Amino acid sequence: MKSMISPVYFKQVPLALLTLCAAGLSVQASAAQAMHHHSHDKHEMMTMQETTEPSTMQSHSKHMEDHSSHMQAIKSMKSQKYKRSLDNYALPSLELVDMHGNQVNLSKILDTDQPVMVNFIYTSCTTICPLLSATFSQAQQHMGESDQPVKWVSFSIDPEYDTPARLREYASRFQADSNWHFITGNVENIVTVQKAFDAYFGSKANHKPVTFMRAGRNQPWVRLEGLTSGAELVAEYQQITR
Ligand SMILES: [Cu+2]
Numbered sequence: 001m002k003s004m005i006s007p008v009y010f011k012q013v014p015l016a017l018l019t020l021c022a023a024g025l026s027v028q029a030s031a032a033q034a035m036h037h038h039s040h041d042k043h044e045m046m047t048m049q050e051t052t053e054p055s056t057m058q059s060h061s062k063h064m065e066d067h068s069s070h071m072q073a074i075k076s077m078k079s080q081k082y083k084r085s086l087d088n089y090a091l092p093s094l095e096l097v098d099m100h101g102n103q104v105n106l107s108k109i110l111d112t113d114q115p116v117m118v119n120f121i122y123t124s125c126t127t128i129c130p131l132l133s134a135t136f137s138q139a140q141q142h143m144g145e146s147d148q149p150v151k152w153v154s155f156s157i158d159p160e161y162d163t164p165a166r167l168r169e170y171a172s173r174f175q176a177d178s179n180w181h182f183i184t185g186n187v188e189n190i191v192t193v194q195k196a197f198d199a200y201f202g203s204k205a206n207h208k209p210v211t212f213m214r215a216g217r218n219q220p221w222v223r224l225e226g227l228t229s230g231a232e233l234v235a236e237y238q239q240i241t242r
Contacts, residue, residue: 082226084236089221091196096155096185099167104183106193111217114151115241117233118212120199122158123170128209131227135211137174138230139237144177148241152180155193157204159184197221215240 094106110116119136121129136152143150156162162170167182176182184190194200199210211224213236222240224233 082224082228082232085223085225086220087198087223089196089198092192094185094189094192096183096189096193097164099164099171099182099184101164106189106196109153109181109183112151113216114149115215115237116151116153116213117237118153118155118197120155120157120194120197120207120210122156122204122207123162123166124158125204125207128207128227132209132211133170133174135228135230135233136180137176139233140177140180141175142230142234143237149179150237152176154180154182155190156182156184157190157194157207159187159190198223213237213240 091106091110096104096106096109098104110118117136117139119132121132123129133154136154140150140152156167162182162184164184167184171180171182185193191200197210197212199208199212201207208225209227211228211233212221213224213233214221219240222236224236228236
């Protein structure tokens, strides 16, 4: 059972990463740029539609109207993309296993003054987990140089299949650095972790993309439901650590 990311998808990761980092600007600027790209794409689409219309004598004001409706559409698209909320989770003390086969305790993993990013994945997933992991990978490489190191934690929701060795292989596939921890454990404890984060969906087949982050111990958790880009994740992170 090997498999997973289509080569085409995987090739896009370094490219996206390059775009993200090559900007060399503040995240706000990158986000603005991303918005601009969107609006540019949309605009081209509209322009193509417009040119198929009989009247090509479109006035400037018509164009401005189009532009503001684009912006509206982009705004609503953006807010629908993922849902952000603040939560406090009671995280129990639980024995788990890291990708090196060492016993680790959930509270020890997360009880830190470092900012923490958390997601739930499984290595044989071919749908949303590769996207979640690519997002972590992009964001991690983008933030690699920051003075406050972030702790990245990915819990496997398929602990029986995801042995430490499989997690190590997965980690290298996503160029995870040493701050990115992949965690497995027994089924019962892994289910408890998911329930503690209100992220248990009954089975791995029903899993949904959720990402959590917090600035440090005793801070609320930011819960992001849905898929985010690397740039969006970095922007969310900067908002809570600023
Ligand atoms: Cu998945």
